[in-house]
Amino acid sequence: MIQQKIEQELQPYxxxxxxxxxxDGILNAMAMGLIPLQTLVVYFISEYVHSNFVIGLLTTVQxxxxxxxxxxxxxxxxxLDSYKGLMGxxxxxxxxxSLIIGLLILLLTPRKPLLFVILFYIIFWLKGLFMGTGNxxxxxxxxxxxxxxxxxxxxxxxGAFNSVGGVLGSLLAGVILRRxxxxxxxxxxxxxxxxxxxxLSFIFLVAPYEPKNYQNGAEEIQRNGYGFxxxxxxxxxxxxxxxxxxxxxxxxPVTSLFPFQTVYAKSNFNIGADVISNMNTIMxxxxxxxxxxxxxxxxxxxxxxxxxxxxxxxxINLISAIFVSDPNVVIVLTVIYxxxxxxxxxxxxxxxxxxxxxxxxxxYLCITNMFIIPISAIAPLINGYIYDTFGFKVMCVxxxxxLLVGIAGFSRVKEHHR
Numbered sequence: 001m002i003q004q005k006i007e008q009e010l011q012p013y014x015x016x017x018x019x020x021x022x023x024d025g026i027l028n029a030m031a032m033g034l035i036p037l038q039t040l041v042v043y044f045i046s047e048y049v050h051s052n053f054v055i056g057l058l059t060t061v062q063x064x065x066x067x068x069x070x071x072x073x074x075x076x077x078x079x080l081d082s083y084k085g086l087m088g089x090x091x092x093x094x095x096x097x098s099l100i101i102g103l104l105i106l107l108l109t110p111r112k113p114l115l116f117v118i119l120f121y122i123i124f125w126l127k128g129l130f131m132g133t134g135n136x137x138x139x140x141x142x143x144x145x146x147x148x149x150x151x152x153x154x155x156x157x158x159g160a161f162n163s164v165g166g167v168l169g170s171l172l173a174g175v176i177l178r179r180x181x182x183x184x185x186x187x188x189x190x191x192x193x194x195x196x197x198x199x200l201s202f203i204f205l206v207a208p209y210e211p212k213n214y215q216n217g218a219e220e221i222q223r224n225g226y227g228f229x230x231x232x233x234x235x236x237x238x239x240x241x242x243x244x245x246x247x248x249x250x251x252x253p254v255t256s257l258f259p260f261q262t263v264y265a266k267s268n269f270n271i272g273a274d275v276i277s278n279m280n281t282i283m284x285x286x287x288x289x290x291x292x293x294x295x296x297x298x299x300x301x302x303x304x305x306x307x308x309x310x311x312x313x314x315x316i317n318l319i320s321a322i323f324v325s326d327p328n329v330v331i332v333l334t335v336i337y338x339x340x341x342x343x344x345x346x347x348x349x350x351x352x353x354x355x356x357x358x359x360x361x362x363x364y365l366c367i368t369n370m371f372i373i374p375i376s377a378i379a380p381l382i383n384g385y386i387y388d389t390f391g392f393k394v395m396c397v398x399x400x401x402x403l404l405v406g407i408a409g410f411s412r413v414k415e416h417h418r
Contacts, residue, residue, distance in 0.1 A: 003148065003357075003358040005211075006144065006211045006213075006358070007147050007148065009211040010145065010147055010209070010211060011147075013145075013208070013209035014146075014147060014150075016207070016208065016209060017145045017146060017208035017209060018146065018150075018154060020204045020207035020208050021142060021145070021146070021154075021158060021204070021208055022157070022158050022161050023201075023204045024201050024202075024204035024205045024207075025158050025159075025161060025162040025165070026161050026162060026164065026165035027165065027197050027198070027200050027201035027204065028162075028165070028197070028198060028201040028205075029161075029162035029163065029164075029165030029166040029169065029284075030165040030166065030168050030169035030172075030197050031098070031169065031193075031194040031195070031197040031198045031201065032166060032169065032194070033165060033166035033167065033168065033169020033170040033172075033173065033280070033284060034169040034170070034172060034173045034190045034191075034193055034194045034197070035098065035173070035187075035190050035191055035194050036166075036170070036280055036283075037059070037259070040173060040187075040190075040276060040280060042055060042259045042262055042263065043262065043266065043276050044184065044187050045058065045117075045120070046263060046266070047184065048113055048116070048117050049117060051384075051388065052260065052263060052384040052387045052388050053381070053384045053385055053388055054384075055259070055263070055384060056256075056380040056381045056383065056384030056385075057121070057381065057384075058121060058124060058380075059256075059259075059377065059380045060377045060378060060380055060381040061121075061125045061128070061377070062124055062125050062127065062128030062131075062377070063128060063373050063374070063376045063377030064128070064373070064374055064377040065125055065126070065128035065129040065132065066128040066129070066131050066132035066135070066369075066373050066377075067132065067369065067370060067373040067374050067377070068129060068132060069129065069132040069133045069136075070132060070136060070366050070369045070370050070373070071226070071227075071230075071366060071370065073086075073132065073133045073136050073137065073366075074136065074226070074362040074363060074365065074366030075226040075366075077136070077137065077140060077362045078226075078359075078362050078363070080213060081212045081213050082210055082212060082213070083137045083138075083140050083141040083144065083210065083213075084141060084206055084210050086133070086137045087134060087137035087138045087141050087205075087206075088202075088205070088206045089134075090130045090131075090133045090134030090137065091134040091138065091202065091205065092202060093130045093134075094127045094130035094131050094134055095195070095198040095199070095202065096195070097123050097124070097126070097127040098191045098192070098194045098195035098198060099191070099192065099195040100123055101120060101123055101124075101188075101191045102188045102189070102190075102191030102192035102194075102195060103188070103192070104116055104119055104120065104123075104188075105184060105185065105187050105188030105191060106185060106188035106189075109184050109185070109188075110185075132369075132373075136362075136365060136366070136369065138205075139349045139350075139365065140361060140362060140365065141208075141210065143349075143350065143353050143361070144210060144211070145208045145209065145210050145211075151350065152295055152296075152298035152299030152300075152302075152303075153295060153296075153299050155291075155295060155298070155346050155350060156291050156292055156294060156295010156296060156298060156299070156346060157291070157292065157295060158291075159287070159288075159290075159291030159292075159294075159295065159342055159345060159346055160287075160288045160289075160291040160292045160295070161288075162287075162288075162291070163284045163285065163286075163287035163288030163289075163290075163291060163342070164284075164288055166280075166283075166284035166287065167281055167284040167285055167288070169194075169197075169284075170280040170281045170283075170284055171281055172193075173190055173280070174278065174280075174281070176189060176190060226363075229363055230363060230366065230367055233360070233363060233364065233367060234367065237355075237356075239355055239413060239414050240352075240355055240356075240364060240367060240368070242409060242412055242413050243351070243352075243355070243368070243410070243413045244367075244368060244371045244372060245409055246406045246407075246409035246410035246412075246413060247348075247368075247372055247406070247410070248371065248372065248375045248406075249402045249403070249405050249406030249409065250311055250402070250403060250406035250407070250410065251372065251375055251376050251379050252379045252382070252383065252398075252399050252402045252403075253314060253317075253318060253399035253400070253402060253403045254310075254311065254314055254340060254341070254344055254403070255341075255344065255376060255379065256376070256379035256380040256383050257318075257321075257383060257395075257396070257399055258333075258337050258341075259380070260383055260384065260387055260392065260395065261321060261330070261333055261337075262276065262279070263387075264324075264387075264392045265327065265330045269327035269330065271327060271330070279330070279331065279334045282331060282334050282335060282338065283334050283335075283337060283338040283341075284338065285338065286334070286335050286336075286337075286338025286339050286342070287338045287339075287341060287342045287345075288342075289338075289339065289342075290310070290338060290339040290340075290341070290342030290343060291342045291345075291346060293339075294306035294307075294309065294310060294342055294343045294346050294347075295346060297309060298346060298347065302351075302354065302415045303346065303347035303350050303351035303354060303415060304347070304351060304410075304413055304414075304415050306343050306346055306347050307343050307344060307346070307347040307348070307351065307410070308407070308410060308411065309343060310339060310340040310341075310342065310343020310344060311340065311343070311344075311403065311406070311407050311410065312407065313336060313339055313340055313343075314336060314337075314340040314403060315400070315403060315404070316336055317333050317336040317337060317340065318396050318399055318400040318403060319400065320332055320333055320336075321333055321392075321393075321396045322393050322396045322397060322400070349365065349368075351413075351415060352364050352365055352368050353365075354415040355414075355415065383395055383399070386398060
């Protein structure tokens with residue numbers, strides 16, 4: 001009933017919301033394409049940090065800090081008439097990290113590299129704290145301002161356009177890196193350019209029309225506490241538990257393995273920054289193709305089947321990685337990762353909204369993030385430790401087992417509201 005009221009109010013603004021959200025996505029993706037964490041940032045920081053375990057800490061601590069605000073943000077959001085103000089404030093804050101890091105690279109790396117690394121890690125980690133609130137508000141916002149009946153097509157095409165933006169960003173990064181002299185100063189320019197694009201993107205981020213919320217459960221929450229509500233959801237809904245357990249296993253290979261493939265390719269095949277940039281371009285191209293394909297499947301069958309298709313495809317990636325002995329195979333791994341990552345991105349959050357009623361969305365997203373984010377944080381750390389201790393191929397075998405068990409559990413998850 002609440003969702004019907006909101007979607008009726010949205011009707012005159014659908015075109016505006018779709019266009020502004022897509023433009024925001026393209027510009028933000030261009031910024032991310034300039035400085036992608038999975039490839040270029042890992043490659044850059046490995047010039048200063050030579051332990052895979054410490055490199056893994058970069059994302060581990062950031063993800064753990066993202067989990068901290070989840071409970072308080074979800075409780076606060078259920079009392080808000082609008083998500084836009086909360087989202088805008090925190091997204092703006094964490095996007096300024098690119099400006100600070102870019103300036104630090106230009107000013108500190110030539111003279112005080114150790115101090116730079118320390119500050120780089122601290123800023124990157126603090127970014128996670130603000131992302132915890134900003135992203136929770138953003139996903140609730142975007143699933144509110146886009147009508148339910150076009151959501152599969154919207155996220156599919158938006159993801160495809162985002163990937164095009166990512167390709168443009170990565171191509172530009174490749175040009176800048178190839179024309180620069182040796183050193184790390186060029187990375188500072190990439191971060192500063194990413195910041196400029198993010199600020200332009202921000203204008204479109206807050207442009208969609210957002211109807212007011214119609215909240216029902218404020219009195220019950222105030223009486224019993226928000227923790228009581230979350231506990232009751234976990235008691236009565238085993239479906240969300242199945243989803244969390246399956247995703248927890250799948251996260252290890254699908255979200256944390258690729259940076260280590262990059263490190264392995266760099267150390268074993270002696271590939272340079274230009275090849276890394278080309279890999280990044282290939283990844284975004286495959287992301288674009290994947291978003292369109294998975295989006296079509298999602299529109300017909302739901303987010304579950306789009307995600308499941310990507311996960312099954314990733315089995316090929318892990319088997320190939322176990323036997324990799326040729327630098328050309330790394331390109332194949334990049335292609336598969338791009339297709340799989342698009343399936344994960346199109347459904348990872350959106351499927352949660354299909355498991356509950358409209359008024360319970362913040363609570364369900366809070367529950368999911370409180371479990372999944374810490375596991376996402378630990379996964380790179382564990383994979384980094386396994387890599388350092390037992391080697392790359394053993395890490396791939398372990399991740400393959402986790403993926404297969406996770407797929408088996410994920411196949412039992414149900415989307416009720418679609």
